[in-house]
Amino acid sequence: MDRDLYLEAALDAAYLAKGIHQYYREKGFTQSSKSTPTDLVTQADRESETAIRALLTSRFPGHGVLGEEEGQQGEGEFRWIVDPLDGTVNYAHGFPFYAVSIALEVRGQLELGVILDTARGELFTALRGAGARMNGRPIRVSRQTQLLGSLLATGFPYDVQRDSENLTYFQRALAKGLTVRRPGAAALDLAYVAAGRLEGFWEVKLNPWDVAAGWLLIEEAGGQVTGLHGEPYALGNRYLVASNQAIHAELIATLHGH
Ligand code: IPD
Ligand code: CA
Numbered sequence: 001m002d003r004d005l006y007l008e009a010a011l012d013a014a015y016l017a018k019g020i021h022q023y024y025r026e027k028g029f030t031q032s033s034k035s036t037p038t039d040l041v042t043q044a045d046r047e048s049e050t051a052i053r054a055l056l057t058s059r060f061p062g063h064g065v066l067g068e069e070e071g072q073q074g075e076g077e078f079r080w081i082v083d084p085l086d087g088t089v090n091y092a093h094g095f096p097f098y099a100v101s102i103a104l105e106v107r108g109q110l111e112l113g114v115i116l117d118t119a120r121g122e123l124f125t126a127l128r129g130a131g132a133r134m135n136g137r138p139i140r141v142s143r144q145t146q147l148l149g150s151l152l153a154t155g156f157p158y159d160v161q162r163d164s165e166n167l168t169y170f171q172r173a174l175a176k177g178l179t180v181r182r183p184g185a186a187a188l189d190l191a192y193v194a195a196g197r198l199e200g201f202w203e204v205k206l207n208p209w210d211v212a213a214g215w216l217l218i219e220e221a222g223g224q225v226t227g228l229h230g231e232p233y234a235l236g237n238r239y240l241v242a243s244n245q246a247i248h249a250e251l252i253a254t255l256h257g258h
């Protein structure tokens, strides 16, 4: 397996998406809503995914691609998992916290993850067994051991009125006096845990394209990603709790109301 070739392709695709994100921020873009009025999709989401798919499938015709806007295409042992624009609502408002996320799964195991913050230009990369990096420099999760001294983040689904479970967890964390942010781009939230900027993050109802690259980044940076009871996480699971490991058990206990 030629991981360097795959990484090069993921980086080329991510920078292609960056150009598209920037182009439409400057030029203006059309947008529409999907599942709820606040679940937006813009021209930048769609065109980024089309461009990323075209690049990946032209270089690796036998590989499958799963993306948010166009679903799964192609089958096989290699599957690219793509969020062409994570943080669309932020993007649509010009709130500079959004990214493109690209991961490669080989026979069901994540091998590579790239998250590019297309507003700031920060690049997060991970290769299984070879560590996580930001702008080429190795990153590690935070050393903080106290939950009260931690900076946490979460996110809410677009149908939070119907699917309000995370409001309970959010309230439990706030009621304990914890510091919790809702930045609005799950892939970047995960990258920030890997980089030690956040000690922990949880969310309910994320999709594989929100999580794939960030999950590998956190594992390679020495952190932990599980379900709501500390059980192993699998892509597509309803609950995700991510941390620097040291606060993991306490964070899970808090979400359960302890
Ligand atoms: C969303 C963002 C948001 C999270 C939502 C995701 P999108 O992705 O990551 O932070 O709370 O659950 O759906 O739609 O902007 O790619
Ligand atoms: Ca979306």
Ligand code: CA
Pocket (backbone or CB within 6 Å): 083, 085, 086, 087, 186, 187, 209, 210
């Ligand atoms: Ca997303």
Ligand code: CA
Pocket (backbone or CB within 6 Å): 045, 068, 083, 084, 085, 086, 087, 088
């Ligand atoms: Ca998206």
